[in-house]
Amino acid sequence: xxxxxxxxxxxxxxxxxxxxxxxxxINDGEFVVFVGxxxxxxxxxxxxxxxxxxxxxxxxxxxxxxxxxxxxxxRGLAMVFQSYALxxxxxxxxxxAFPMKMAGxxxxxxxxxxxxxxxxxxxxxxxxRRPGQLSGGQRQRxxxxxxxxxxxxxxxxxxxxxxxxxxLRVGMRMEISExxxxxxxxxxxxxxxxxxxxxxxxxxxVLRAGNIEQVGSPLELYRSPRNTFVAGFIGxxxxxxxxxxxxxKHDAAxxxxxxxxxxxxxxxxxxxxxxxxxxxxxxxxxFHVHDTGLAETLTIRAGGEVxxxxxxxxxxxxxxxxxxxxxxxxxxxx
Amino acid sequence: xxxxxxxxxxxxxxSPAVVLLLAWMIVPLALTVYFSLLRYNLLxxxxxxxxxxxxxxxxxxxxxxxxxxxxxxLLVGGVLIVTVVGGILLAILLDQPMWGQGVVRILVIAPFFxxxxxxxxxxxxxxxxxxxxxxxxFAKAVGLQPFDFLTHAPLASIIGxxxxxxxxxxxxxxxxAIQSLDSEQMEAAEMDGASPxxxxxxxxxxxxxxxxxxxxxxxxxxxxxxxxxILVTTNGGPGVASTNLTxxxxxxSLLNFDVGGGxxxxxxxxxxxxxxxxxxxxxxxKNLDA
Numbered sequence: 001x002x003x004x005x006x007x008x009x010x011x012x013x014x015x016x017x018x019x020x021x022x023x024x025x026i027n028d029g030e031f032v033v034f035v036g037x038x039x040x041x042x043x044x045x046x047x048x049x050x051x052x053x054x055x056x057x058x059x060x061x062x063x064x065x066x067x068x069x070x071x072x073x074x075r076g077l078a079m080v081f082q083s084y085a086l087x088x089x090x091x092x093x094x095x096x097a098f099p100m101k102m103a104g105x106x107x108x109x110x111x112x113x114x115x116x117x118x119x120x121x122x123x124x125x126x127x128x129r130r131p132g133q134l135s136g137g138q139r140q141r142x143x144x145x146x147x148x149x150x151x152x153x154x155x156x157x158x159x160x161x162x163x164x165x166x167x168l169r170v171g172m173r174m175e176i177s178e179x180x181x182x183x184x185x186x187x188x189x190x191x192x193x194x195x196x197x198x199x200x201x202x203x204x205x206v207l208r209a210g211n212i213e214q215v216g217s218p219l220e221l222y223r224s225p226r227n228t229f230v231a232g233f234i235g236x237x238x239x240x241x242x243x244x245x246x247x248x249k250h251d252a253a254x255x256x257x258x259x260x261x262x263x264x265x266x267x268x269x270x271x272x273x274x275x276x277x278x279x280x281x282x283x284x285x286x287f288h289v290h291d292t293g294l295a296e297t298l299t300i301r302a303g304g305e306v307x308x309x310x311x312x313x314x315x316x317x318x319x320x321x322x323x324x325x326x327x328x329x330x331x332x333x334x
Numbered sequence: 335x336x337x338x339x340x341x342x343x344x345x346x347x348x349s350p351a352v353v354l355l356l357a358w359m360i361v362p363l364a365l366t367v368y369f370s371l372l373r374y375n376l377l378x379x380x381x382x383x384x385x386x387x388x389x390x391x392x393x394x395x396x397x398x399x400x401x402x403x404x405x406x407x408l409l410v411g412g413v414l415i416v417t418v419v420g421g422i423l424l425a426i427l428l429d430q431p432m433w434g435q436g437v438v439r440i441l442v443i444a445p446f447f448x449x450x451x452x453x454x455x456x457x458x459x460x461x462x463x464x465x466x467x468x469x470x471x472f473a474k475a476v477g478l479q480p481f482d483f484l485t486h487a488p489l490a491s492i493i494g495x496x497x498x499x500x501x502x503x504x505x506x507x508x509x510x511a512i513q514s515l516d517s518e519q520m521e522a523a524e525m526d527g528a529s530p531x532x533x534x535x536x537x538x539x540x541x542x543x544x545x546x547x548x549x550x551x552x553x554x555x556x557x558x559x560x561x562x563x564i565l566v567t568t569n570g571g572p573g574v575a576s577t578n579l580t581x582x583x584x585x586x587s588l589l590n591f592d593v594g595g596g597x598x599x600x601x602x603x604x605x606x607x608x609x610x611x612x613x614x615x616x617x618x619x620k621n622l623d624a
Contacts, residue, residue: 052521073527085522089540098536099526146526 002063002076002153002186003028004049009058011044011210018044019210021058026154026188026203031180034190035197035233036207042190043158045207049188050079050156062153073102078147079156082163084139086131086146093127096145103150110149117145120179137168144179154186161196173199194234198222206230228330231256237286237299239324246294252325252333259286259301261322266308269315273298278310289314363604370597377591389598398574398582405489406578406606409496410557414550416497421504421549422542426534428505429512439509446502450562457495458484458567488568488576495563500556504549511545512538547621551614558607579603 004026011019018041026032034042047053049060051072060068067075078099086095096117100110118124121141131139140160147155157176161169177200180187191197197204198218206213206221206229214226218234225231231239235258243254263269264287273292278285287300287308300316308314325333373385393399428439445453461468462483470480483491515538523533561580564570570577570585577585583603587596 050525052524072521072525077525079522079525081518081522083516083518085516085518087519087523087537087540089543098523098528102527102529102532146522150526 002026004154004186004188005061005064006049007059007061009045009048009060010056011041011048011053012056017210019048022210022212024205024212024215026186028186029184031177031187031189031200031202032205033197033201033203034188034205034207035192035194036213037233038192040207041210042192042207044210046079046156046158046188046190050077051075076150076153077156078150078152078154079158080140080143080147080160082159084131084143084160084163086139086142088131091128091130092123092134092142092145095131095142096149099146099150113149114145117148120148120182121145136164137172140164140172141175144176148179148183152185154188157187157189159190159192161191162193176200195236198234204234206233224332225256225324226332228254228256228326231324231326237301240295240298242294242298244294247325250323250325253328254326254330256324256326257318257322259299261319262298262300263317263319264300264302264306264308265315265317266312267315269317271298271316271318273314273316275308275310275312275314278308280304287314289316292316366597366600369593370601372594374594374597375590375592385594389594390602393586393595393598393602396582398577401574402577402579402582403606405574405576406558406580407610408489409493409560409578410554410610412490412493413497413500413557414553416493417500417504417553418546418549420497420501421508422539422546424501424505425508425512426538428509442505443502445499446506448499450499451566453499454495454563454566457491457498462491484568485572488572492560492563492567492576495567496557496560499563500553503553507545507549508542511542515541543621547618550618554610554614558603558610579606 006022006024008021008023009019010017010021022045034045036042044053048055051067051070055068058068059066062075062077087098090098093114096114097110100113114127115124118127121144123138123141123145126134126138126142131142134142143160160176161172164172173196176187176189180200189196189200201218203215204218204221205215208229214221214230221230221234225234225239228241232241237259239256239258240262241254241256247253247255271292271294273289276288276290276297278287281304283304285302285304285306285308287302289298289300290296292298298316300314302308327333370389371384371386372382373388374382424442428435428442432438448456459467464470464480464482464485467480469483473480481487519537519541520533523537528536559580560578561584564576564578564581565584568576570581574582579599580603583596583599586592586599
């Protein structure tokens with residue numbers, strides 16, 4: 001069981017309010033991703049849930065029981081740190097055994113759980129090595145192993161993939177997602193990478209300056225961002241935001257249109273511009289279009305084999321039903 | 335430094351330094367060994383002659399010899415225990431965020447800058463003196479008989495004085511080591527359910543092992559040759575109760591004017607230092623491997 005409820009949780013460091021009163025419910029078995037730019041308070045929020053920081057006001061409940069004043073170890077949560085935080089002088093086996101040893105678990109039960117975790121994470125051959133002798137991905141798995149053996153109510157991940165190279169990151173992303181499917185335990189995952197958020201989450205929490213901007217499934221956030229911040233943050237490449245006269249035509253202060261929702265033509269269309277940089281990825285081509293008179297640059301996604309190049313004049317047509325409209329405060333107009 | 339050529343070039347280039355250091359060490363050592371085989375007394379000039387190992391035999395048969403050996407080891411061991419344990423505790427204390435941290439740290443480091451003769455005299459006259467010392471005042475204030483430290487517990491008193499001098503060194507090294515401990519490791523241990531005591535035992539102490547090794551090795555080098563503190567406080571007494579090997583060598587060569595006997599004692603001190611070094615490297619040297 002791992003249902004976590006935050007009720008008006010507030011955090012202040014001195015006079016600085018990092019988290020204004022915040023409500024959030026995380027259901028049992030959910031994979032929740034906190035995402036936001038750096039300094040938005042997402043790590044602080046995770047540390048509040050973990051108990052590594054004290055809340056200034058408000059209440060945290062885990063499975064309905066108040067946990068606000070419980071020490072970290074008593075909350076039944078396990079955390080995987082950004083730096084992995086393995087104990088360098090202990091072997092992999094001892095690292096994984098550490099939480100069980102601290103809990104005073106019988107030796108044979110410890111051994112059984114270590115073997116299970118090692119098998120699940122492909123660590124069996126490395127159990128007697130030290131963390132210093134492992135690669136980044138293996139260290140990551142040891143850190144996860146140390147979390148798994150405690151059979152926690154929920155896992156907390158603090159930017160666990162940011163120290164890995166791109167190829168490994170994709171691999172570990174899948175492994176963590178599979179682990180979630182297999183264990184069916186609540187997971188809270190903090191990242192600044194919206195791709196990780198979109199690919200892994202059941203529910204994304206977008207944070208800015210400690211405020212929750214929007215909560216929803218990845219596709220909800222993609223289809224109907226609640227404001228311009230979420231619109232610009234979710235999706236890659238970023239949504240094009242246009243204001244001024246063109247926006248007024250749609251009765252909005254700002255309109256947004258995603259790069260994949262603009263049709264490109266060499267001969268005719270609504271808007272006209274000149275191609276700046278063209279990024280040919282094979283499957284797709286991203287055009288950065290200038291001189292449209294709408295915004296400095298519009299980003300357009302086209303097919304991989306479009307015969308357009310740097311300097312060409314292009315005509316653009318936005319798909320009318322995919323235009324997002326925002327008012328002067330940046331809020332979505334339904 | 336990969337090719338044969340660059341390796342031999344490197345060897346040639348460091349050779350002047352190696353030769354210089356070698357000569358620096360070999361010449362005094364050879365002279366000491368040479369003197370130790372002579373009958374060489376400053377009171378009887380011109381009677382020097384080769385006597386073989388007689389000086390060693392006499393030094394060894396001196397009733398003070400074993401006392402001095404044991405005192406040397408007790409002094410080194412005692413000071414090491416006090417400074418390492420005290421240093422760890424002080425380092426942990428100084429690592430806590432507190433008001434006036436900078437000033438407190440400077441105060442803690444201060445004893446290291448006081449020269450040994452001065453600090454020993456301060457301790458002897460201002461603290462341990464049974465008539466006018468501060469400890470005697472405390473004892474009298476609570477109605478106890480003042481304790482004459484340097485007469486009744488001379489070696490323990492010297493261990494105390496030397497520890498006071500070396501505690502800052504140990505604290506400083508261990509404090510920097512503690513500050514390099516990754517805070518996420520401590521938090522991970524906290525999440526894993528480790529109590530503060532087991533966090534210290536399982537995380538902090540292993541992290542400090544290398545720094546502790548450095549402290550022990552460096553201090554041992556200096557503690558084997560403690561001399562000034564003994565000279566200005568007890569003069570090795572009462573009797574030979576606080577005489578260590580260094581002081582015995584001094585007494586032999588400069589109080590009895592027996593250069594031959596003193597040199598023999600010096601060679602024995604070198605052998606003792608090497609035995610201690612071998613034991614230390616065996617026991618804790620592996621901590622220095624990365």
